[in-house]
Amino acid sequence: MTEETIETHILAVLVDNEAGVLARVVGLFSGRGYNIDSLTVAEVDSTAHRSRITIVTSGTPMVIEQIKAQLGRLVPVHKVSDLTVEGPHLERELALVKVAGTGEKRVESLRIADIFRARAVDSTAGSFVFEISGSSDKLTAFVDLMRGLGLVEVSRTGIVAMSRGAKPF
Amino acid sequence: MSGEQQVLSGAEILLKALSDQGVDMIFGYPGGAVLPIYDAIFQQNRIRHILVRHEQAAVHMAEGYARSTGRVGVVLVTSGPGATNAVTGLTDALMDSVPVVCLTGQVPTHLIGNDAFQEADTVGITRPCTKHNYLVRRIEDLARVTHEAFYIARSGRPGPVVIDLPKDVLMAKHVYANGAGIQHRSYRPRTKADTAEIARIVEMLAAAKRPVFYAGGGVINSGPKASRALTELVHLTGAPITLTLMGLGAYPASDKQFVGMLGMHGTYEANLAMAKSDLIVSVGARFDDRVTGRIDAFARGARKIHIDIDPSSINKNVAVDLGVVGDIAEVLGDVLAEWRRRRPAIDEKALAAWWKQIEDWRAVDCLKYVQDPNGPIKPQYAIDRLYHFTRGRETFITTEVGQHQMWAAQRFKFEQPNRWMTSGGLGTMGYGFPAALGVQLAHPEATVIDIAGEASILMNIQELGTAAQYRLPVKLFILNNQYMGMVRQWQELLHGGRYSESYSDALPDFVKLAESFHAVGLRCERPGDVDACIREMLAVDKPVVVDMRVDPKENCFPMIPSGAAHYDMLLGPNQKAAISDHGLTMV
Ligand SMILES: Cc1cc2nc3c(=O)[nH]c(=O)nc-3n(C[C@H](O)[C@H](O)[C@H](O)COP(=O)(O)OP(=O)(O)OC[C@H]3O[C@@H](n4cnc5c(N)ncnc54)[C@H](O)[C@@H]3O)c2cc1C
Ligand SMILES: Cc1ncc(C[n+]2csc(CCOP(=O)(O)OP(=O)(O)O)c2C)c(N)n1
Ligand SMILES: [Mg+2]
Numbered sequence: 001m002t003e004e005t006i007e008t009h010i011l012a013v014l015v016d017n018e019a020g021v022l023a024r025v026v027g028l029f030s031g032r033g034y035n036i037d038s039l040t041v042a043e044v045d046s047t048a049h050r051s052r053i054t055i056v057t058s059g060t061p062m063v064i065e066q067i068k069a070q071l072g073r074l075v076p077v078h079k080v081s082d083l084t085v086e087g088p089h090l091e092r093e094l095a096l097v098k099v100a101g102t103g104e105k106r107v108e109s110l111r112i113a114d115i116f117r118a119r120a121v122d123s124t125a126g127s128f129v130f131e132i133s134g135s136s137d138k139l140t141a142f143v144d145l146m147r148g149l150g151l152v153e154v155s156r157t158g159i160v161a162m163s164r165g166a167k168p169f
Numbered sequence: 170m171s172g173e174q175q176v177l178s179g180a181e182i183l184l185k186a187l188s189d190q191g192v193d194m195i196f197g198y199p200g201g202a203v204l205p206i207y208d209a210i211f212q213q214n215r216i217r218h219i220l221v222r223h224e225q226a227a228v229h230m231a232e233g234y235a236r237s238t239g240r241v242g243v244v245l246v247t248s249g250p251g252a253t254n255a256v257t258g259l260t261d262a263l264m265d266s267v268p269v270v271c272l273t274g275q276v277p278t279h280l281i282g283n284d285a286f287q288e289a290d291t292v293g294i295t296r297p298c299t300k301h302n303y304l305v306r307r308i309e310d311l312a313r314v315t316h317e318a319f320y321i322a323r324s325g326r327p328g329p330v331v332i333d334l335p336k337d338v339l340m341a342k343h344v345y346a347n348g349a350g351i352q353h354r355s356y357r358p359r360t361k362a363d364t365a366e367i368a369r370i371v372e373m374l375a376a377a378k379r380p381v382f383y384a385g386g387g388v389i390n391s392g393p394k395a396s397r398a399l400t401e402l403v404h405l406t407g408a409p410i411t412l413t414l415m416g417l418g419a420y421p422a423s424d425k426q427f428v429g430m431l432g433m434h435g436t437y438e439a440n441l442a443m444a445k446s447d448l449i450v451s452v453g454a455r456f457d458d459r460v461t462g463r464i465d466a467f468a469r470g471a472r473k474i475h476i477d478i479d480p481s482s483i484n485k486n487v488a489v490d491l492g493v494v495g496d497i498a499e500v501l502g503d504v505l506a507e508w509r510r511r512r513p514a515i516d517e518k519a520l521a522a523w524w525k526q527i528e529d530w531r532a533v534d535c536l537k538y539v540q541d542p543n544g545p546i547k548p549q550y551a552i553d554r555l556y557h558f559t560r561g562r563e564t565f566i567t568t569e570v571g572q573h574q575m576w577a578a579q580r581f582k583f584e585q586p587n588r589w590m591t592s593g594g595l596g597t598m599g600y601g602f603p604a605a606l607g608v609q610l611a612h613p614e615a616t617v618i619d620i621a622g623e624a625s626i627l628m629n630i631q632e633l634g635t636a637a638q639y640r641l642p643v644k645l646f647i648l649n650n651q652y653m654g655m656v657r658q659w660q661e662l663l664h665g666g667r668y669s670e671s672y673s674d675a676l677p678d679f680v681k682l683a684e685s686f687h688a689v690g691l692r693c694e695r696p697g698d699v700d701a702c703i704r705e706m707l708a709v710d711k712p713v714v715v716d717m718r719v720d721p722k723e724n725c726f727p728m729i730p731s732g733a734a735h736y737d738m739l740l741g742p743n744q745k746a747a748i749s750d751h752g753l754t755m756v
Contacts, residue, residue, distance in 0.1 A: 016355065019304065020292060031297050062484060069481035075301040075321060078355045 004060040008037065010091065010161045012169060016076040017043045017051040024074050025053060034059060034067050038158030050078070052169075054160050075142065081169060088164040094157045095131040097143060099127055100149040101150030109149040114143045127152070174346055175696045178667050179308050179339040180209040183272070186315040188215045190348040192243050194234065194610060195272075195411055196227040200247025201287060202274025219610060221637060222627075222631040224251050226603035228258020228329075229629070232267045233607030236590045237565055239392055242607065244271040249287030254292065258599060259329045260298040264594025265415060268327035269316050271299075277337035278306055291333045300328030303330045308341040308492055316351035325358030326479040327390055337729050340607070354743050360496035367503045369491055370474055375513030377448035377472075378409040379523045383431065383460075385476060386415030386593070387453015391497035396420065396586045398501035399452060405508055406522050409527055411439035415593045418583035428527060432460040433729045434575040437535035437738055438527055441727065443468050444736040447525070451475040453497045456486040457594075458755075466734035471527060476500050535740055536579055536726045542652075545720040546696050548573060548648045552580045552620065555646060563615045565608045567591065567601040569625030572654035572725045577620040579725075599628030602645060606632060609641045616644070616707065623649040623716075633686035636712040644706050645714045647679060650721045658724045662746055665729075674714040683714035692716040731755035744754075 022041055023134050029036050037056040044052045057067060064082070071080045085091040097118070099109045102125075109128060113120065117133035132142055136159060141152055163169070177185065183206060187195070194217045199207045210218050225247045231242025244256050248301045252273040262269045272297075276285040292304045301321050303314045311334075315401055318330040370609045374380060388395045396419050402425055402756055404697040411431040418642055420427055429436035443449060454460070456475075461467040464486060473489040475482070476497060483492035493500060496623050540550040567590040568574040574591055583589050590608060592600035603617040609617040619626075626647055636643055656671040662744055680690030689709050692701035693716070706713045727738045732752020 001290065020296070023293070024296060027296055062488065065484055066481060069479075069483075069485075073326075073481055075353065075356045 004062070006058055006060060007064060007084075008056065008058045009064050009082055010089070010159060011040040011057060011071070011131045012081045012083055012161060013055065013071055013077060014079040014169060015051050015053060015074075016078070017049040018076055021051070021076045022053070024076065025055075025071070028070055028074065029057075032066075032070065034063065037067060040158040040160055054158070056159050072111045079169065083161050083163060089161055090164060091135060091159050091161045092133055092138045093139050093159050094131065095139045095143070096121070097130045097132060097146055097157045098152040098154075099128050099130065099146050100152050102126055105149045109146060112142070112145050112149070118142060174344040176342050177345050178205065178209070179311055179334070179341050179343070180205040182308070182311050182343060182447055183315060183339070184213060184343045185345050186312050186348070187243065188707040189347045190241070190316065190319045190616070192216055192241070194233075195243040195245050196221055196230040196607065197245030198224050198227060198247065199262075200251050200274060200621055202243060202276060202336050203272075203339075204335070204595050205336065206245060206272070206274075206334075211707070215742055218245075220635065221603070222634045223681070224254035224627060225258050225599065226629045226632050226635070227549050228255050228262060228269060228271065229597075229600050229603035230607035230610070231269045232258070232262050232269075232600075233567060233590050233604030234611045235267050235269060235607075236389070236604075237587050237608040238611045239587065241268045241270055241319055244269060246271065246273055246322040247287070247292070248274040248276055249289045251288055252291040254348045256294060257595075259295055259331065261592055261595045261597045261600060262273070262302065262329040265328050265592065266386060267329070268322040269329040270322050271329060271331045272300055273331055273333050275304070275335040278335045278640065279337070283336065286613055291331065294641075295331045297625035298329070298557060299331050300326075302333065305338050306335065306623060308338050308343040310338060311338060311343070312345055312348055312350060315587075316348045317353050319354060320352050325356075326482075353419045356411075359494050360462060360478065360499050362476075362493045362495040362500045362503065366491070368526060369498070370476075370493065370504050371507045371511060371513060373472065373474060373491065374408075374450065374508075374670050375511075375515055378516055378519035379446045380406065380450065381442045381446040382408055382410035382422075382450050382452060383413070383443065383454050384419050384452040385413035385454025388416055388419035389453075390655040391453060393586055395453075395496075395498035395501060398498055398505055400424070402508070405505070406515065409442050409524070411435070411442065411455070413460060413593075414591060416454060417578060417589045417685035418586045421584040422582035423584060430532070430578055432457075433462075434579065434725055434727065435460075436579070437533050437727055437740065438737060440727075440735050441530045441627045442473075442527055444734075447473045449473045451477070451489070452501070453477060455482045458486070460735075462729045462733055462735035462737075463488060466736075468735075483651045488530035533740065535738075540696055542696055544696070545691070548576050548650065548697060548719040548723055549580060550696060551646075551648060551699055551717050551719060552576050554615075554699050554703055555620070556581050557702070558707060559616055559618070564588065565590070565605070565612065565615055565617045567605040567608065567617070567619045567623045569601040569619065569628075570596045570655070571622040571625060572599045572650070572723075573620055573622045573648040575655075575725045576648070598625035599621075602626060602629050602643070603632050605643045606635055606641055609643050610639070618644040618646050621647045621649055622654060623651065623676055623679075624653045632680070633683070633712065633714075642710050643710060643712050646706070647714065648674050648719050649679070649716050649717055650719050650723065651676070652721055654723075655725070661715060661724070663748060679714050679716035683712070684739055686712075688712035688714055690716065692718070694718045
């Protein structure tokens with residue numbers, strides 16, 4: 001048997017925002033042994049009570065197809081779209097990054113934040129909290145640079161994504 | 170009262186909604202959390218309540234009722250232990266795609282999460298073993314949820330749905346408006362294939378030289394119309410057809426194009442036809458591991474069409490060339506119409522050669538056995554005689570799980586769908602007897618027989634009480650080999666004959682057991698007595714327990730050993746299996 005390639009895909013899933021819906025999605029992944037690299041969820045339509053879940057997952061092409069079909073079977077799921085195969089799309093992630101330090105390190109962290117277009121959203125005499133958004137790679141690069149400059153903690157949202165152009169979900 | 174809105178209690182709303190759904194019977198067991206429902210049941214007579222002896226059995230009864238009628242089976246259990254006892258049944262119904270609605274009691278909403286008496290997180294526990302589940306927190310939602318639950322249970326790929334009902338919701342008051350026509354906001358399974366797919370099916374079928382139909386439980390789920398369409402299509406194409414364990418009855422077994430069940434204990438001709446075919450048309454069958462054997466050796470020369478209502482069944486285990494999502498009756502109806510329109514020329518010469526090959530495989534006579542008139546009763550013989558004496562009757566067969574189940578599947582001939590109920594996906598010992606009771610309740614005049622093993626039957630034997638209470642003349646035909654035979658067979662083949670814990674020690678006296686439950690007990694120990702025993706069993710209009718003492722050493726053949734290719738079958742005890750290390754890890 002030839003080794004099948006492992007691919008990473010970004011799935012957007014529109015669901016009824018009802019009790020337990022996230023448990024159904026997460027339970028499906030754990031129960032069937034699928035990977036979740038990241039998962040974000042929030043209500044996107046408060047009148048129709050719809051939430052949008054963005055899942056980054058990986059697997060062989062056959063497993064990815066299974067994941068989509070299994071998601072589609074869940075009763076509160078309205079739509080599953082595989083952004084990775086459905087044309088060009090945008091991916092964004094947001095992070096809050098806390099850095100503590102004084103003197104030269106403090107100045108350096110501000111300078112790098114500026115290059116990365118990160119904003120200081122909290123500052124004290126000895127610390128900053130930066131807000132940064134962009135691709136996951138950019139966030140990772142920023143966090144790596146902060147390590148030497150007094151990195152205290154990181155909170156990342158995981159990826160949200162959307163197709164380019166006028167086409168709706 | 171038409172159209173008029175009444176103020177009712179939650180329990181009354183529930184019963185109204187059930188009868189608006191056409192429910193005539195529910196299988197249940199009471200407890201504190203569901204007392205309001207039992208009170209409402211007491212005060213009406215449209216819905217009959219069948220009191221079971223264990224909640225697992227209630228679900229299997231509902232499954233038997235559902236699978237023999239094509240309707241939704243309904244279960245009612247209390248909170249906590251009532252709900253957890255139902256879990257095996259729900260899982261069974263999920264695996265075998267059986268439409269069931271299970272109502273579970275729950276502690277009042279303000280106590281949920283407090284570890285209240287008999288509280289269990291029922292929606293949490295049943296989420297992975299139901300098609301969908303609900304916790305009804307507001308009485309305003311009760312009627313809608315109930316109607317939705319029935320819609321979900323029966324539409325698309327059928328399955329079990331749980332409705333968890335806090336006691337305060339059952340006692341609150343609200344108006345009820347009939348919503349039996351209700352669907353779900355978004356859940357709409359696709360039932361029709363598009364014309365291009367239909368055309369493709371016809372083209373591939375017409376071009377095949379060695380086609381085989383492989384049909385399964387989806388045909389039964391789709392209804393008798395699907396069976397008729399399948400039969401017609403198979404006749405038109407002249408191709409052989411095999412059925413899965415779950416599909417038996419979907420195509421008449423006595424028809425000459427039927428080559429028997431396929432899979433681990435399927436016929437030689439069925440498995441070889443699959444292995445050597447150039448086109449497999451899977452009709453509502455899900456390429457289960459019991460059918461494919463070692464997956465990389467499965468039907469490598471065949472193109473594959475898979476028609477299934479559940480997109481996740483397609484390309485799950487086996488990659489197919491054409492996956493068609495739709496309901497079998499609709500898709501096959503369209504295929505038939507297209508076939509008639511086109512009248513494609515089939516390669517008669519190739520087909521004749523294909524049948525010649527199949528006849529050679531058939532000639533191996535893989536299900537043969539020898540009954541020595543002075544030896545022990547062969548289980549195969551007992552089943553053959555049972556079939557012989559029940560042929561003329563309206564007969565329904567259920568089974569437990571084990572060798573007896575496989576012998577029944579191999580030997581009993583089903584000419585119609587919905588006559589055969591067995592636990593295939595989960596393989597639940599203890600399924601057959603309660604399922605038989607559900608069948609009997611739905612078909613009071615029919616002959617209903619559970620072909621059982623002595624170990625399995627003890628898993629729900631308490632239902633003899635239910636049989637007695639409702640005077641259900643179900644027959645328990647126990648092939649008593651004094652072993653968990655299927656386990657013993659695997660131990661013989663795979664574990665050096667070390668029969669660890671597979672001997673059925675300290676068995677009850679089944680005749681006395683039957684009598685103590687107001688049933689009739691019969692015992693049969695010699696081949697010469699089998700006929701008389703079966704005749705007597707069938708003549709008694711009461712539940713009967715037959716202790717048929719069969720050969721403890723008999724094994725079930727043919728067999729594809731675990732991990733082997735589907736053409737590497739063991740045909741009898743003299744053939745030794747070569748089982749790989751990988752095979753040993755398979756179940
Ligand atoms: C001890 C033991 C031994 C076994 N040995 C064998 C064996 O030798 N051979 C064998 O075949 N099985 C055997 N089984 C059973 C096996 O485990 C599976 O349960 C069985 O093979 C599955 O049958 P199926 O493919 O027909 O699918 P089912 O489980 O019946 O599934 C039905 C399929 O049809 C689809 N469907 C449902 N409704 C519709 C509709 N309306 N329209 C279209 N599609 C629909 C579903 O989505 C699903 O994919 C054994 C079980 C046990 C316990
Ligand atoms: C609830 C449950 N537990 C365990 C098993 C594993 N199992 C499969 S067949 C079998 C033995 C069944 O014995 P019996 O009912 O006597 O049938 P036989 O094989 O002897 O015909 C066992 C233990 C199962 N299928 N279900
Ligand atoms: Mg036994």
